[in-house]
Amino acid sequence: MTATARRIAVLAALGRNPVSGKARPNRDDLLALELARQLGGDLTLIHAGNPDEAALGDYFAYGASSLDLVPLADGGDVASALVTRLAGYDLILAGSRAEGGEGSGLVPYLVAETLGLPIVADVIAITLGDEATEVTQALAKGQRRRVRVTLPAVIAVYPKALVTPRYAYARRLAGRVTTYVAPAMEPVASPWHREAAKKRPVKFRAAETKSGHARMLSAIVAEARGGAVIAAGTPADKAQAILAYLRLHKLIDW
Amino acid sequence: MSEALKRINPRRPFQVTAEGLKRIVLGVAGEAGASVHVAHRDATPKPLRLRGEPTGQHLVIAHADRGALTAHAHEAIAAAALLADAATAVTVLVFGDLSEKLAPFGADRVIVAAVGDGAHFDPDRELAVAAEQVARLAPRHIVMPDSAIGDGDLGRRLAARLGVSVATHVVELAPTGVAASWRGGAEMARRDLPRMLLLDPGTTDLALPFSGAGERVEIEVPPFPDSRYRDLGSPPVDSAQLGLEDADFIVSAGNGVADVPTLLALAKTFDAAIGASRVAVDDGRFARHQQVGATGKTVSASVYMAIGISGAVQHLQGIRAVRHVIAINTDASAPIAQRADLTIVDDAQAVMEQLLEATRGRNFAPGVTP
Numbered sequence: 271m272t273a274t275a276r277r278i279a280v281l282a283a284l285g286r287n288p289v290s291g292k293a294r295p296n297r298d299d300l301l302a303l304e305l306a307r308q309l310g311g312d313l314t315l316i317h318a319g320n321p322d323e324a325a326l327g328d329y330f331a332y333g334a335s336s337l338d339l340v341p342l343a344d345g346g347d348v349a350s351a352l353v354t355r356l357a358g359y360d361l362i363l364a365g366s367r368a369e370g371g372e373g374s375g376l377v378p379y380l381v382a383e384t385l386g387l388p389i390v391a392d393v394i395a396i397t398l399g400d401e402a403t404e405v406t407q408a409l410a411k412g413q414r415r416r417v418r419v420t421l422p423a424v425i426a427v428y429p430k431a432l433v434t435p436r437y438a439y440a441r442r443l444a445g446r447v448t449t450y451v452a453p454a455m456e457p458v459a460s461p462w463h464r465e466a467a468k469k470r471p472v473k474f475r476a477a478e479t480k481s482g483h484a485r486m487l488s489a490i491v492a493e494a495r496g497g498a499v500i501a502a503g504t505p506a507d508k509a510q511a512i513l514a515y516l517r518l519h520k521l522i523d524w
Numbered sequence: 525m526s527e528a529l530k531r532i533n534p535r536r537p538f539q540v541t542a543e544g545l546k547r548i549v550l551g552v553a554g555e556a557g558a559s560v561h562v563a564h565r566d567a568t569p570k571p572l573r574l575r576g577e578p579t580g581q582h583l584v585i586a587h588a589d590r591g592a593l594t595a596h597a598h599e600a601i602a603a604a605a606l607l608a609d610a611a612t613a614v615t616v617l618v619f620g621d622l623s624e625k626l627a628p629f630g631a632d633r634v635i636v637a638a639v640g641d642g643a644h645f646d647p648d649r650e651l652a653v654a655a656e657q658v659a660r661l662a663p664r665h666i667v668m669p670d671s672a673i674g675d676g677d678l679g680r681r682l683a684a685r686l687g688v689s690v691a692t693h694v695v696e697l698a699p700t701g702v703a704a705s706w707r708g709g710a711e712m713a714r715r716d717l718p719r720m721l722l723l724d725p726g727t728t729d730l731a732l733p734f735s736g737a738g739e740r741v742e743i744e745v746p747p748f749p750d751s752r753y754r755d756l757g758s759p760p761v762d763s764a765q766l767g768l769e770d771a772d773f774i775v776s777a778g779n780g781v782a783d784v785p786t787l788l789a790l791a792k793t794f795d796a797a798i799g800a801s802r803v804a805v806d807d808g809r810f811a812r813h814q815q816v817g818a819t820g821k822t823v824s825a826s827v828y829m830a831i832g833i834s835g836a837v838q839h840l841q842g843i844r845a846v847r848h849v850i851a852i853n854t855d856a857s858a859p860i861a862q863r864a865d866l867t868i869v870d871d872a873q874a875v876m877e878q879l880l881e882a883t884r885g886r887n888f889a890p891g892v893t894p
């Protein structure tokens with residue numbers, strides 16, 4: 271690939287096993303790590319959180335060799351803590367969503383905005399060039415899109431990217447953690463209140479002010495939502511009607 | 525014995541009233557089984573939600589695909605309209621060409637940013653336009669569909685740029701607050717209404733008792749000179765290799781299709797994936813993985829051509845998310861006609877042959893020039 275070794279950072283969060291609740295590497299971030307490993311270059315993992323978490327070592331088993339750790343209390347501002355260690359990288363890779371806490375998928379965007387870097391999400395493949403990188407994005411319905419983006423850049427990896435992280439215990443023992451000082455940050459209370467998910471979410475709908483009869487009518491009308499019916503004409507006319515419909519709604523290119 | 529029984533023709537002529545009810549009018553002669561007259565439903569317009577001059581607004585931002593927004597984006601508009609009080613307008617900023625009306629979903633003003641193809645990746649330019657509109661309109665809330673790509677991507681860019689309070693993957697909302705599912709659905713987290721909301725699909729009921737004003741303005745979008753991104757295009761994908769769930773165009777056969785090779789030729793012409801009803805699968809004409817419906821696959825194509833399919837509820841369950849359903853059926857009163865956007869009442873074989881005839885030599889697969 272490229273002659274000069276690229277400096278690549280992978281943002282790593284901790285997830286939780288959905289059954290046991292035990293901490294483990296975040297699945298999406300493991301995909302980012304594996305994609306970064308395949309690119310070669312000089313790779314560093316960066317984590318903001320509790321420095322005593324043993325599960326961080328598992329990232330070494332999956333192929334990281336060094337980890338920069340920024341201590342951060344639970345509920346702290348992850349993006350601000352991460353950017354303190356992100357200067358000078360050519361490529362910053364992240365998973366799409368953290369499975370541990372909020373999982374908003376916002377962190378890579380906040381990091382990119384703070385550092386003034388471009389960001390491409392839902393990436394499944396990366397080819398590094400000298401000043402730019404070409405990435406392939408996964409779109410809806412099996413479509414792909416290739417995008418050229420200038421370096422340095424932030425890349426968020428598609429959750430179903432076709433890479434398989436592999437665990438090796440020997441690597442787990444060889445990893446090295448560097449702990450940095452925590453950035454001075456005002457603690458802010460999270461606006462979120464968490465509760466166990468029990469009920470199904472309630473749909474947001476207009477307050478019902480109609481009479482019972484009107485409600486019944488609207489329920490029936492909602493079901494009978496048929497469109498145009500064409501019964502007259504020859505089969506050839508009807509075939510043209512179908513093509514006209516498809517053309518009208520830009521569903522075929524003609 | 526038998527002459528004593530009074531026989532009633534179950535397919536007597538009927539009318540469909542404006543309320544969508546079937547009415548059998550005694551004494552009216554007509555062809556058995558045919559509906560005499562289909563009146564237009566919903567003749568009375570809904571009242572406007574907005575009373576007088578608005579004092580503020582909510583902003584919805586979405587991308588159009590082939591002239592229309594997704595149902596997911598419609599929900600975001602409806603949610604904004606339901607959040608708004610009588611003095612708050614709902615403004616919708618649409619990227620890409622738009623040919624559908626958004627007033628039924630509650631849009632009072634529609635700003636169409638003509639960026640050409642809404643699917644083209646040009647985030648620097650869209651972000652500049654969106655940030656400018658937010659600065660100009662000072663919306664109370666910004667509501668967007670949290671779609672996998674496109675709106676979800678632009679929404680996160682905008683949230684990061686504006687530095688506002690934001691809730692993503694919102695699964696439940698009300699004027700008092702929002703809820704999002706955390707830790708993969710194990711926890712529900714609630715908070716008050718943030719400035720910006722990215723909604724998961726299925727949060728909002730589209731049936732509204734009111735309508736928006738639906739004024740439309742078009743704005744010019746200057747090109748963004750030093751964009752850091754360049755869209756290199758999408759390589760064509762072979763639709764035959766896509767799963768039914770991923771297909772954008774599906775030609776589907778039911779019990780009314782006797783000639784399978786013609787159907788396969790039709791699917792090839794439209795570059796479509798092939799689906800089938802359970803009956804067509806059970807009798808061996810199609811493979812099990814092609815079955816659409818409750819016990820088969822759930823599809824979300826843009827076009828679903830249902831040929832010789834009656835439209836049993838179990839089948840309709842599989843095509844709930846389809847945008848355009850086109851039915852070909854000899855029976856105009858088959859349930860599929862209630863779901864289809866276009867119903868052709870005729871013999872499937874004849875119409876399929878005419879379709880092949882009319883498109884002879886053409887192939888709608890992307891990358892194939894006719």
Ligand SMILES: Cc1cc2nc3c(=O)[nH]c(=O)nc-3n(C[C@H](O)[C@H](O)[C@H](O)COP(=O)(O)OP(=O)(O)OC[C@H]3O[C@@H](n4cnc5c(N)ncnc54)[C@H](O)[C@@H]3O)c2cc1C
Nearest residue numbers: 778779780801802817818819820832833834836838854872
């Ligand atoms: C538990 C359960 C689960 C099920 N799950 C599924 C499922 O996942 N998917 C599914 O599809 N079904 C499912 N079914 C079966 C479903 O109820 C229907 O029986 C089935 O969908 C009917 O298939 P059809 O429309 O092809 O056949 P039919 O009901 O026989 O309909 C054939 C249609 O073709 C029309 N027709 C006939 N000849 C012609 C012609 N020459 N030209 C044009 N039109 C013609 C007829 O007017 C009729 O409307 C399920 C049923 C049960 C009980």
